[in-house]
Amino acid sequence: MGKMISFALNGNKMAVEVKDHWTLLHLLREELGLLGTKEGCGSGECGACTVIVDGMAVNSCLFPGLEIAEKDVVTIEGLTSPDGTLHPLQKSFVENGGIQCGYCTPGMIMSAKALLDESPNATEEEIKHSLAGNICRCTGYVQIIDSIKSISEGGVEEVHVVAWKNKEKDE
Ligand code: FES
Ligand code: FES
Helix, strand or coil: CCEEEEEEEEEEEEEEEEECCCCCHHHHHHHHHCCCCCCCCCCCCCCCCEEECCEEECCCCCHHHHHHCCCCCCCHHHHCCCCCCCCHHHHHHHHCCCCCCCCCCCHHHHHHHHHHHHHHCCCCHHHHHCCCCCCCCCCCCHHHHHHHHHHHHHCHHHHHHCCCCHCCCCC
């Protein structure tokens, strides 16, 4: 059984048929071809699949696809501008060594973005708390936390942008 639903994906409204048993991760990767969101454990343990739904960071591997009806979904693809300019968080991860193999990175960045949208000057403790569900097997977390702190301590305005495409529409 499937159902037609409407939602906004990275600022673009769309209508898609979603099967009852699809997760949001399946919809994004397998049906819509957005491969930036990663599948790690598939059971809510690693955070690799984190995306933002109506401002909240969620594990898309557990999130029912049908539940995004009429909601705003932002994935890692929504953070890069159409001309390829990286979002300040993405740049910061590159500059601060927050990326090694990169498998955890989209999920880390989406968790960080949800935090900073809510709390732009988040403290180190708040950053650590927000990343509690995101596992990295490479970096030891220090560089990841530094990457986020350099934004929360620097007050970069663009970090509040939900998605670049939305920003362009507002201008
Ligand atoms: S793949 Fe979703 S939490 Fe690990
Ligand atoms: S950079 Fe490899 S898992 Fe985090």
